[in-house]
Amino acid sequence: MSSHTHKEAVPYNAPAGRPALRIAFASGKGGTGKTTVATNLALVAAAAGEEVTYLDCDVEVPDGHLFIKPEMMSRREVTAGIPRLDMALCDVCGKCGEFCRYSAITVIGKKVLTFPGLCHHCGGCMLVCPVGAISEKAQPIGSVEEGAGRGVRFVQGLLKVGALAAPPVISAVKEAAADGLVILDAPPGTSCPVIETLRDSDFVVLVTEPTPFGLNDLAIAVEMLRMMSLPFCVLVNRARPGATQVADYCADKSIDIIAEIPDDRRIAESYSRGEMIIETVNGVRVIFEGLFERLCDVAGAARRGTRGRHIEGAP
Amino acid sequence: MKELTIISGKGGTGKTTVTAALAALGDRKVMADCDVDAADLALVVRGEVIERGDFVGGSLAVVRADDCTACGRCEGLCRFRAVRKCGPSNAICNATYAVEPLSCEGCGVCVEFCPVSAVDFRPHTSGEWLISETVHGPLFHASLLPGEGNSGKLVALLREKARRLAAQMDLSLIIADGSPGIGCPVIASITGASLVLVVTEPTLSGIYDLERVGALVQHFDIEALVCVNKWDINKGLAEAVKEYARRSGLLWAGRIRYDEAATRAQLAGVSLIECDGGAAYDVRGVWEKVAACL
Amino acid sequence: MKVVVTSTGPDLDSRMDSRLGRAEKYVFVDTNTLETIASDNPAGFASAGAGVQSAKFIVEQGAEAVLTGNCGPNAFSALAAGGVEVYVGSCLTVRDMVEAFLGGKLRRVSGASVESHFGMRGNS
Numbered sequence: 001m002s003s004h005t006h007k008e009a010v011p012y013n014a015p016a017g018r019p020a021l022r023i024a025f026a027s028g029k030g031g032t033g034k035t036t037v038a039t040n041l042a043l044v045a046a047a048a049g050e051e052v053t054y055l056d057c058d059v060e061v062p063d064g065h066l067f068i069k070p071e072m073m074s075r076r077e078v079t080a081g082i083p084r085l086d087m088a089l090c091d092v093c094g095k096c097g098e099f100c101r102y103s104a105i106t107v108i109g110k111k112v113l114t115f116p117g118l119c120h121h122c123g124g125c126m127l128v129c130p131v132g133a134i135s136e137k138a139q140p141i142g143s144v145e146e147g148a149g150r151g152v153r154f155v156q157g158l159l160k161v162g163a164l165a166a167p168p169v170i171s172a173v174k175e176a177a178a179d180g181l182v183i184l185d186a187p188p189g190t191s192c193p194v195i196e197t198l199r200d201s202d203f204v205v206l207v208t209e210p211t212p213f214g215l216n217d218l219a220i221a222v223e224m225l226r227m228m229s230l231p232f233c234v235l236v237n238r239a240r241p242g243a244t245q246v247a248d249y250c251a252d253k254s255i256d257i258i259a260e261i262p263d264d265r266r267i268a269e270s271y272s273r274g275e276m277i278i279e280t281v282n283g284v285r286v287i288f289e290g291l292f293e294r295l296c297d298v299a300g301a302a303r304r305g306t307r308g309r310h311i312e313g314a315p
Numbered sequence: 316m317k318e319l320t321i322i323s324g325k326g327g328t329g330k331t332t333v334t335a336a337l338a339a340l341g342d343r344k345v346m347a348d349c350d351v352d353a354a355d356l357a358l359v360v361r362g363e364v365i366e367r368g369d370f371v372g373g374s375l376a377v378v379r380a381d382d383c384t385a386c387g388r389c390e391g392l393c394r395f396r397a398v399r400k401c402g403p404s405n406a407i408c409n410a411t412y413a414v415e416p417l418s419c420e421g422c423g424v425c426v427e428f429c430p431v432s433a434v435d436f437r438p439h440t441s442g443e444w445l446i447s448e449t450v451h452g453p454l455f456h457a458s459l460l461p462g463e464g465n466s467g468k469l470v471a472l473l474r475e476k477a478r479r480l481a482a483q484m485d486l487s488l489i490i491a492d493g494s495p496g497i498g499c500p501v502i503a504s505i506t507g508a509s510l511v512l513v514v515t516e517p518t519l520s521g522i523y524d525l526e527r528v529g530a531l532v533q534h535f536d537i538e539a540l541v542c543v544n545k546w547d548i549n550k551g552l553a554e555a556v557k558e559y560a561r562r563s564g565l566l567w568a569g570r571i572r573y574d575e576a577a578t579r580a581q582l583a584g585v586s587l588i589e590c591d592g593g594a595a596y597d598v599r600g601v602w603e604k605v606a607a608c609l
Numbered sequence: 610m611k612v613v614v615t616s617t618g619p620d621l622d623s624r625m626d627s628r629l630g631r632a633e634k635y636v637f638v639d640t641n642t643l644e645t646i647a648s649d650n651p652a653g654f655a656s657a658g659a660g661v662q663s664a665k666f667i668v669e670q671g672a673e674a675v676l677t678g679n680c681g682p683n684a685f686s687a688l689a690a691g692g693v694e695v696y697v698g699s700c701l702t703v704r705d706m707v708e709a710f711l712g713g714k715l716r717r718v719s720g721a722s723v724e725s726h727f728g729m730r731g732n733s
Contacts, residue, residue: 029353030495031327035520060496061325061527063520101373101423103658103683108668111690115683118658122394122422167395188326188495189352190461195417211581213331213355224461227417243582265548265573272518272549467657471631478617507628507678535679 020053022182023299024201027208028217030188033237033261034207036271038185039067040278041295044288046151051180056156057197058187059142059169065156066274070149077143078157078172080121080165081136083114089133096125096134105134121165142169146176150276153178167196174200190224198225203299204232205258210243218246222253231302235291238263256298259291316481317609318474320349320508322493322501322532324524328516329544332577334492335359335586336598337512337605338451344488346449347477348456349470349504351442356492357456359586362449370457370469372441375419376426378402382433383411389425389434398425417462444473446480451586453480470494470503488609505532510608511539512568512601517552525556529563538608539565542601546570568604571597610640612710613672614703619647621704627678630659636703637672640711645703660684668693676706680718 025038038054046052056064083096083105090112097107104119105112116139126134142159157173159166170193174184186197198204204225208218218234225232234250239260250257261267261284270280278285321337323330334356338346348356376397378389385408390398395418402413414425416439426436442459455477457469477489493504493511505511511532515525525541532539541560546553553570560567574594580587587595615632617624621643626632630652637646648670652662664684667675668691675688680695688695696715700706709715 029326029355031325061520061524063325063523066519066523099423099427101421103661103665106661106665106687108665108687108690109692113661113687113690115658115661115686118661118683120420120422122420122424123392124422124424124427127392127424127428190459191352191463192418192420195462199418211578212358212584213353213581216355216358217353220461224417227461240578268545268548268573272516272521272552274519475633503631506631507626 020177020179020182021296021299021303022177022184022201022203023295024184024186024198024204026186026194026198026204026206026221027188028190028206028219028221029213032188032207032209032214034188035063035067035185036277037205037207037235037237037261038183039064040276040284040288041292042068042152042183043150043276044278044285044292045181045183048289048292051153051178052151053153053155053176053178053180053182055173055177055182055184056154057170057173057184057193059157059159059166059173059193060187062156062158062185064185065154067276068149068152068154069274070147070152070154072145072147074147075143075145077140078169079138080119080141080168081123082116082119082121082139083125083134084137085112085114086133086135087112089131091131091133093130095128095130099124099128121168141165142172144169144172144176166193170196190220195224195228198228198230201230202303203295204230205295206232206234207237208234208246209238210236210240210246212245215245215249219249222255231298233258233298236260258294258298259287261287316478316487316489317509318478318489318491318507319510319512319605319609320491320493320505321512321514322505322528323495323514324528325516325521326353326495328514328521329571329577330495330514331355331359331492332581332587333512333514333542333544333571333598333601334490336588336595337602338490339586339588340599340602341488341490341606343486344452344490345477345481345484345486346452346454347473347489347491348454349473349500350492350494351457351459351469351473351500352494354456354458357445357447357449357454359581359584360447360449360451360454361584362447362454364445364447366446367443369440370442370444370459370472371438372463372468373421373439374423374436375416375421375439376414376423377435377437378412378414379433379435380411380413381405382431384408384431384433385411386430387412389414389429392424392428394424395420395422442469444469444476446476452486455480467500467503470500474504501528501531502535505535505537508537510605511537512605513539513541513565514544515541515556516545517543517549517556519552522552522555522559525559529559529565532565533563540568540605540608541565542568542571544571545573547572566604566608568601569597571601610674611637611672612640612674612676612707613637613667613670614706615675615677616647616703620645621702621707623703625678625700625703625706627699629675629677629680629684630661630663632663632677635663635667635670637670638703638707640707643707658683661687664688664691664693667691674710676710676715685718
């Protein structure tokens with residue numbers, strides 16, 4: 001089920017205009033280097049002549065722009081439906097308030113109140129109203145910005161402060177995907193925004209570090225990917241000689257480790273300044289070139305293996 | 316009773332490492348790991364689980380395959396693309412509809428509008444809460460199943476349990492490891508806290524995220540201190556963090572140096588304090604500043 | 610007058626809880642007789658909308674004013690819709706809150722004292 005089952009590496013060099021290859025970068029915990037890996041890989045791929053689109057789906061705290069430094073060219077609003085009441089029709093029966101699981105519409109005394117910040121945009125109140133007094137109006141919940149930098153097409157989502165629903169913003173970011181190589185930078189963790197990002201990806205790279213915390217959180221992310229039936233591999237960041245916990249775990253679970261990036265203080269320093277480590281730290285570029293080549297092989301093969309197959313949920 | 320919550324804005328700044336070290340330094344306290352999406356505190360405080368219970372976060376829709384007529388109304392109405400025709404066959408149709416639990420938001424629309432009432436709304440266990448007895452005192456923590464997003468509620472539950480035990484045992488301090496980010500679980504872990512310590516790092520992302528977390532604590536009008544971890548990675552930005560804190564009315568708790576001992580401590584399953592080195596010395600300084608505010 | 614104080618315990622000498630939606634208990638107090646009725650917060654562990662749910666509960670219980678530490682905008686508008694006034698302060702016990710209220714020492718809120726889920730997820 002993971003990448004190791006697709007070892008019959010078919011080189012990935014389909015002609016221009018081919019369908020997109022979507023590779024997502026995720027991690028169980030924050031701060032493992034997900035954005036560092038995704039941005040540097042994007043540059044290496046672009047240098048190799050790929051048509052690269054970078055989708056920053058970490059819409060709560062999108063940091064990719066700090067590294068790719070794109071020039072933004074367009075911005076569009078993302079909206080979601082919230083209830084609009086027609087008090088001329090409403091007879092305050094209270095059914096909407098009883099139905100809403102999120103207290104986003106509530107009947108108090110003879111008043112019907114709506115709380116857009118609590119709304120999950122399910123549309124239930126509108127359907128349940130017996131007199132048709134509720135319609136939907138578009139509420140801005142975030143935006144999608146598009147631009148380019150360093151030869152990479154760059155798209156990021158920004159969730160509006162106070163908005164609850166990250167998934168619709170992520171979904172809007174994903175709509176901007178084009179042909180060629182699509183790199184998705186996922187939020188950390190295993191919650192709904194992560195699942196929304198990873199859904200429909202061809203391949204996932206889990207970025208981790210070889211520490212007990214890293215391993216603990218990696219195991220949860222692995223479980224999530226297995227539930228989603230997505231092919232994936234692990235990338236070990238801040239690798240140290242002798243730190244074999246993650247490698248042992250991956251061997252035990254038959255998970256492919258696609259690359260290791262060494263623990264190097266110069267990398268941490270360069271990252272802190274918002275630099276691309278392939279350009280500033282000796283020996284890093286060649287690691288990413290190798291990573292890119294291997295990823296094209298395994299992800300391309302995984303895509304051929306999984307296209308057309310339904311992604312099934314857990315039992 | 317005082318409640319100290321440690322938060323970070325950005326992930327990976329060393330929040331849990333600092334929390335464990337402060338827990339080793341403070342006495343008469345209860346710990347709560349509110350970072351329920353990456354619950355790692357238990358790994359460095361040498362504890363044993365003494366009590367556990369299921370955490371039921373909410374309800375999810377479940378189609379009863381035997382009764383489904385495959386009319387497709389649920390799929391048409393679901394805004395979360397959680398319903399698909401991938402369920403087993405039954406007496407009347409080859410394939411039935413099924414709800415994918417990872418995508419279900421628990422809104423109840425399909426439950427309400429199924430013409431043959433074949434969709435149940437079932438309480439859904441999204442993880443469990445745990446109490447461990449550790450070398451530094453009791454620890455409340457949790458483990459969420461993958462894909463569970465409603466951790467704000469779990470955070471509220473953990474803090475409540477910690478508060479009750481502290482009152483019962485007459486302990487004076489609760490040390491809580493908060494979540495990264497600025498979202499719902501963070502808000503749930505700082506509302507009503509006596510003091511917040513922000514652990515940040517001297518990187519562009521660290522500063523970018525600190526600004527939002529700083530605004531958050533100020534808005535809730537909670538007294539907050541800031542410390543910068545791995546400060547010597549970028550001394551210029553570490554200074555910028557201090558300057559930001561000064562300008563924003565956040566108290567300065569000091570800086571902690573980049574120290575291999577942090578990793579060694581984690582590998583040994585102990586706190587930084589038990590792996591004495593430069594960073595442990597620095598954390599003691601942070602603790603003095605924090606304790607003075609409590 | 611019937612007021613409600615957000616509390617960590619069941620009576621006048623319990624410590625006040627500064628939270629409204631996530632308060633542990635509500636102590637309803639008759640300000641003339643100081644008689645109390647305590648109730649658990651039915652929304653304390655709600656995953657979302659605790660403020661609104663608790664406000665609805667308080668309105669239904671017939672309180673005329675809420676004495677608490679902080680009140681978010683959702684809870685505030687729900688309370689306002691039910692004609693309930695909101696007063697904030699930071700006294701130690703429920704009794705202290707009631708006395709401060711009667712002495713005119715609590716601040717009456719005319720809007721939310723904290724923003725709803727302020728800063729929740731995302732950039733400004």
